[in-house]
Structures are given as C-alpha cells and as structure tokens.
Amino acid sequence: MNVLICISRVPDTATKIVVGSDGKTIDNQGVKFIINPYDEYAIEEGLRIKEKFGGSVTAVTVGSEQSSDILRTALAMGVEKATIIKAPEIFDSYFVAYNLAEYAKSIKPDIILLGRQSVDFDSFQIPSLLAGLIDYNLVTVVSKLTIDANKIICERDVEGGKEIVETNLPCIISAQKGLNEPRYPKLPDIMKAKSKPIEILEAKPTDLKMEVISMEIPMKQRIGKILSDSDEDINELVRLLHEEAKVI
Amino acid sequence: MDFRFTEEQIMLREMVRDFAQNELKPLARQIDEQEEIPDEIIKKIAELGLLGAAFPPEYGGSGFGELGYCIIQEEIGRVCSSTATFIGAHQSIGTNALFIGGSEELKQKYMPALTSGEKIAAFALTEQGAGSDAFNLKTKAELVGDEWIINGEKMWITNAPIADIFSVFARTNRGISAFIVEKNFPGVSTGAPEKKLGIRGSKTSTVTFENVRVPKENLIGAEGKGFLIAMKTLDAGRLGLGAACLGACKELLEMSVAYAKTRKQFNEPIANFQAVQFMIAEMATQIYTTESLVYRTAYKYDKKEMLSRDSAIVKLVSSEALDRCVDLAMQIHGGMGYSRELPIERYYRDSRINRIFEGTSEIQKLVIAHDILKRNGKM
Numbered sequence: 001m002n003v004l005i006c007i008s009r010v011p012d013t014a015t016k017i018v019v020g021s022d023g024k025t026i027d028n029q030g031v032k033f034i035i036n037p038y039d040e041y042a043i044e045e046g047l048r049i050k051e052k053f054g055g056s057v058t059a060v061t062v063g064s065e066q067s068s069d070i071l072r073t074a075l076a077m078g079v080e081k082a083t084i085i086k087a088p089e090i091f092d093s094y095f096v097a098y099n100l101a102e103y104a105k106s107i108k109p110d111i112i113l114l115g116r117q118s119v120d121f122d123s124f125q126i127p128s129l130l131a132g133l134i135d136y137n138l139v140t141v142v143s144k145l146t147i148d149a150n151k152i153i154c155e156r157d158v159e160g161g162k163e164i165v166e167t168n169l170p171c172i173i174s175a176q177k178g179l180n181e182p183r184y185p186k187l188p189d190i191m192k193a194k195s196k197p198i199e200i201l202e203a204k205p206t207d208l209k210m211e212v213i214s215m216e217i218p219m220k221q222r223i224g225k226i227l228s229d230s231d232e233d234i235n236e237l238v239r240l241l242h243e244e245a246k247v248i
Numbered sequence: 249m250d251f252r253f254t255e256e257q258i259m260l261r262e263m264v265r266d267f268a269q270n271e272l273k274p275l276a277r278q279i280d281e282q283e284e285i286p287d288e289i290i291k292k293i294a295e296l297g298l299l300g301a302a303f304p305p306e307y308g309g310s311g312f313g314e315l316g317y318c319i320i321q322e323e324i325g326r327v328c329s330s331t332a333t334f335i336g337a338h339q340s341i342g343t344n345a346l347f348i349g350g351s352e353e354l355k356q357k358y359m360p361a362l363t364s365g366e367k368i369a370a371f372a373l374t375e376q377g378a379g380s381d382a383f384n385l386k387t388k389a390e391l392v393g394d395e396w397i398i399n400g401e402k403m404w405i406t407n408a409p410i411a412d413i414f415s416v417f418a419r420t421n422r423g424i425s426a427f428i429v430e431k432n433f434p435g436v437s438t439g440a441p442e443k444k445l446g447i448r449g450s451k452t453s454t455v456t457f458e459n460v461r462v463p464k465e466n467l468i469g470a471e472g473k474g475f476l477i478a479m480k481t482l483d484a485g486r487l488g489l490g491a492a493c494l495g496a497c498k499e500l501l502e503m504s505v506a507y508a509k510t511r512k513q514f515n516e517p518i519a520n521f522q523a524v525q526f527m528i529a530e531m532a533t534q535i536y537t538t539e540s541l542v543y544r545t546a547y548k549y550d551k552k553e554m555l556s557r558d559s560a561i562v563k564l565v566s567s568e569a570l571d572r573c574v575d576l577a578m579q580i581h582g583g584m585g586y587s588r589e590l591p592i593e594r595y596y597r598d599s600r601i602n603r604i605f606e607g608t609s610e611i612q613k614l615v616i617a618h619d620i621l622k623r624n625g626k627m
Contacts, residue, residue: 069255072255072259073259073262076259076263184263184266184267184296185259185263186295186296186297187260187263187296187297187298187300187301187310187312187316188297188305188310190256190259190260190263190310191256191305191310191311191312193256193259194255194256
C-alpha cells in the first residue's frame with residue numbers, strides 16, 4: 001500500500017500573529033512554524049498503514065523551501081520520502097490542490113491522507129479540490145479508519161453522533177482529531193532524518209481563483225464604562241449615548 | 249563562534265518538550281506524592297531513546313552527545329526533578345562510568361541493555377565515611393582466582409532500589425578501582441528507600457555487598473584507575489545536573505510571570521509593582537547566566553575541551569540559581585505558592601538537593617579553587 005501524506009506548515013497555535021506591512025500577509029518575523037496539527041494525525045495513520053500492510057509513505061508539502069523543517073519532523077516520525085513543491089509568495093488553495101494533484105498523478109498512491117483543514121487559513125478546500133482533480137474517492141473528517149482488503153471503512157464525526165461510511169481504493173481521507181495518537185519521533189530516527197533527502201520541485205503555475213484583499217487582526221473589545229445612579233452620571237450617560245455611541 | 253543549535257538539536261528539544269509537557273507534567277504531582285515514577289513512563293522514556301541519548305550508536309545510543317543530553321535534561325527538569333534525577337543517575341553517572349573507563353568488551357557486554365533502558369544503572373561511590381573524599385572508601389575488592397570479592401556498604405545511591413547494574417567503586421591493592429556489579433549477583437542487597445524532603449519519586453537507598461563474587465573482566469578500566477574514572481564521571485554528571493536546574497528555573501519564571509499578571513492587589517496586577525519586577529528581572533538574569541554556562545560547557549565537553557573546573561562552576565551556579573529562582577517564585581506566588589494546590593512548593597522541596605548531591609556547593613568551590621591555584625590564577 002503506497003501512502004501519500006500532504007502536509008502544511010502553519011504558525012504555532014500559540015504564536016502571536018502580526019499582519020505584514022502590505023496588509024495582506026502574515027509577518028513571518030519571529031513566528032514559529034509547526035506541522036499543521038490535523039496533518040500529524042494523517043502522518044501517524046499513514047505510518048500505521050505501512051506498518052500493517054507494507055509499502056511506502058511519502059510526504060509532500062506546497063510552500064517555501066523553509067518547509068524542510070516540518071518535512072524533517074515527518075521523516076523522523078518514519079516517513080521515507082519527502083518533497084517540497086516550491087510555491088511563489090502569493091498563491092491560493094486551488095494552486096496547492098492543483099500541484100498536489102500533479103504530484104499524486106506522478107506517484108499514483110493507493111491512499112492519500114491529509115488533515116481535515118489547515119489551522120492557518122482554515123479554507124477547508126484542499127481535500128475536496130484534490131479529489132475532484134484526480135478523481136479519487138473522498139471521505140472527510142475521519143476519526144476512525146479500518147482497511148479490510150480493498151474495503152475502506154471510515155467513522156466520521158457528525159453532529160451528535162457517528163456516521164460509518166465505506167469506500168474503496170484509491171481514496172483520499174481527511175483526518176479528524178481522535179483518529180490516532182501521533183507518535184513522538186525517537187532519538188535515533190531524529191538522527192537518521194538528517195540523512196534522508198528532501199526533494200525540491202518547481203510548482204506549475206495556476207491563475208489565482210481567489211485573492212486576499214486585506215487581512216486584519218480582530219479589534220480588541222472596547223472597555224465598558226460603569227456609571228453610578230447619581231443625577232450627574234445619568235446626565236453623563238445621556239451625553240455618552242448621544243455623542244460617543246451616537247445611538248440617540 | 250556560532251551559538252545556534254543544529255536542526256537535530258532543535259528537533260530533539262521539540263520532541264522532548266512535547267513529551268515532557270504532555271506525558272510527564274500531568275504525572276509530576278503523583279510521582280511526588282506516591283514517591284515513585286511509574287514503570288510505564290520509564291518505559292516510554294526508554295522507547296524514545298532518552299536513556300542512551302548521549303552515547304554513540306555503536307553502544308546503542310543515538311549520538312546526541314553531552315549537549316543533546318543537556319537539552320533533554322533541561323526539558324525534563326522543567327516538569328519533574330524526580331525524573332531528571334532518575335535519568336541523570338542512570339545515564340550521566342551510572343552508565344557513563346562504564347562508557348568513560350570500560351574496555352571495549354565490557355562496554356559491548358553491558359551498554360546496549362543500559363542505553364535502551366532494558367536495564368537501569370546506578371553509580372555507587374558514596375559511603376558513610378566517604379563521599380567527595382573518595383580516597384577514604386572502605387568498600388574492599390579482593391582478587392581471588394578469576395573473581396573479585398567485594399565487601400562493603402554504599403549510602404545515598406540514587407536509583408539503587410530499581411537498578412539492575414551498579415558502577416561500584418572499591419579499594420583494591422592498587423588504590424580505588426571501579427567494577428560493574430549486577431544486582432542479581434549473590435550478596436548484593438539494597439536497603440529501604442530514604443524518606444526525603446524532595447525529589448521523592450527518585451529512589452535512593454543503601455547498597456550492601458557481602459562476599460559478592462564479580463567476574464575478573466568486570467573491572468572497569470585498569471586496577472587503581474577508579475578514582476580518576478569517578479571524577480571524570482562526576483564532571484559529566486554535574487553538567488547535566490546544571491541543565492536540569494536550568495529547566496526548572498525557566499518553568500518557575502513562566503509560572504511566576506503568568507501569576508504576577510493575573511494576581512491583583514491594590515486594584516492592579518502585582519506584575520506592575522517594581523518589587524515584583526525586580527524579582528522577575530533577577531530570575532531572568534539567573535536563567536540567562538545558567539543557560540549560557542550550561543551550553544557553552546556542554547559544547548566544550550563534546551569537543552573534549554572541558555575542565556573539571558568548568559562543570560564545577562556550572563553545578564555551583566545552576567544549583568544556587570535554582571534555589572534563588574524557586575525562592576523568588578514562592579515569594580511572587582505568596583500563599584498560593586506555599587499551598588500544595590500549585591506545584592511551586594514541590595519545586596521548592598525538589599530544588600534544595602542540587603546544592604548537595606554530586607558534591608556540595610562548597611566542594612565545587614574547592615574543585616574550582618584548587619584548579620585555579622594550580623594554574624596560578626590563569627583562567
């Protein structure tokens with residue numbers, strides 16, 4: 001069973017985000033990047049599939065060359081081969097999906113695993129776009145996966161319960177929290193990861209189907225004012241409602 | 249000069265931090281209260297390769313060297329001093345005595361089981377009348393035919409109740425010699441675990457050797473080289489101990505800042521008061537100093553350039569820094585710090601031992617002064 005895992009490099013969820021000077025991108029200065037947490041479940045599941053059925057596990061990411069750090073971690077966890085598809089500075093979800101699709105066509109995996117969403121932009125588009133582009137079956141938000149010969153049985157979290165669906169290979173599975181407990185890379189594997197090669201490919205350009213116009217940090221909630229019930233404060237309240245809040 | 253960690257060292261730290269924060273931190277209170285590190289977590293630590301990290305792959309280690317080992321101890325020391333003590337006694341002194349002084353055959357025989365954590369090691373030097381004064385050991389080893397016969401009693405041996413393998417220092421005809429002694433050799437017994445102020449999860453007891461017959465080839469290095477092996481081993485041990493202290497200091501500062509920003513007095517967070525800011529500044533200064541010392545010295549160790557004096561300085565500074573930081577953390581937390589509801593009181597109890605074991609602060613000063621006097625004051 002050959003497994004392809006698509007991973008994404010996202011800012012650490014604890015990082016303080018600052019919008020760049022162009023007002024359209026995140027300022028990467030001092031930001032710590034990690035593997036998208038949902039993709040970690042995908043990696044773990046891919047490794048378990050390989051351990052059970054044999055085959056190989058490849059990880060791919062679309063992004064800058066700096067993505068080698070997350071791929072090294074994937075390699076240390078047990079992935080055998082890693083590829084960066086080099087993206088320009090500005091790209092959209094379709095670009096990512098299109099290039100993942102081109103890569104998938106070249107290696108023809110039996111199963112593609114990826115996180116249900118990337119926690120940076122939360123577009124939720126990649127699994128569906130990818131399935132459309134390469135015509136694989138798709139099951140999203142999977143919290144339990146059982147493979148029985150060619151039969152793929154997936155448990156999906158749905159509002160207030162579970163849904164069990166069945167599909168067959170080749171297919172794409174998007175991972176939900178709870179799918180498994182991702183492993184910690186072992187020390188000897190961290191050392192070995194250094195010597196595993198990371199392939200860097202040029203991306204195929206696509207026209208932007210969506211463009212970020214602007215990006216802003218949510219405004220801090222204004223601090224409320226508390227006034228007393230004295231006559232003076234009642235006058236002040238009327239003045240504030242009229243002049244500051246402009247509601248009367 | 250380049251002070252940056254390598255990519256592998258960063259990955260190592262991230263892995264150990266995730267593990268320590270997710271798996272060990274939630275157990276730290278239980279480890280303290282039940283005075284025991286659960287076997288299950290020891291097994292996990294072993295499986296990750298943390299018990300042999302410093303040693304080369306040919307002995308089952310992963311080749312991260314002393315610097316990698318310090319990174320591990322820093323992250324473990326952040327959350328659980330008992331566990332850092334267990335790892336230190338096993339790896340940095342128990343196993344390291346064999347690595348530093350043992351023959352190739354002896355290393356091949358014992359190290360793989362120790363680096364994988366299948367077997368646990370302890371370092372048995374201290375006795376009732378001899379600790380830092382190692383020349384005064386009373387434990388004796390006598391060569392009879394093809395075997396050494398060891399008799400004597402060791403005290404304050406960290407890991408003794410759970411260890412399978414001991415590095416034992418004993419008097420022979422040619423001075424102090426070191427031996428590998430298996431727990432299951434007839435005549436080896438350990439006492440009841442000591443009841444301690446802190447690091448309660450780490451088990452410490454006496455070890456008694458009564459006519460213990462040890463194969464001749466279990467002598468570590470040459471006869472009479474034991475004192476040198478012990479001192480070289482402690483050089484490494486003291487450095488790793490500093491790394492564990494550093495981790496605890498960092499955790500205490502983070503907890504203290506978080507508390508100072510939320511705890512309000514006189515209608516404002518106590519972090520706004522200079523009295524508290526000065527404490528935070530002092531903690532940060534201690535941490536920066538200790539961190540600089542630990543990693544500079546670990547780098548020198550791996551380049552085989554470290555002097556005994558260097559790790560004595562690390563141990564002196566870091567153990568005193570931790571005691572200062574934990575005292576300030578307690579002061580910032582006030583009554584909450586004194587309460588068992590928060591872990592500050594555990595850190596307070598756990599930290600004190602660092603100024604005592606592996607040579608007291610005063611012994612470190614002697615090591616430093618003797619070296620400096622010998623070199624006529626030249627650093």
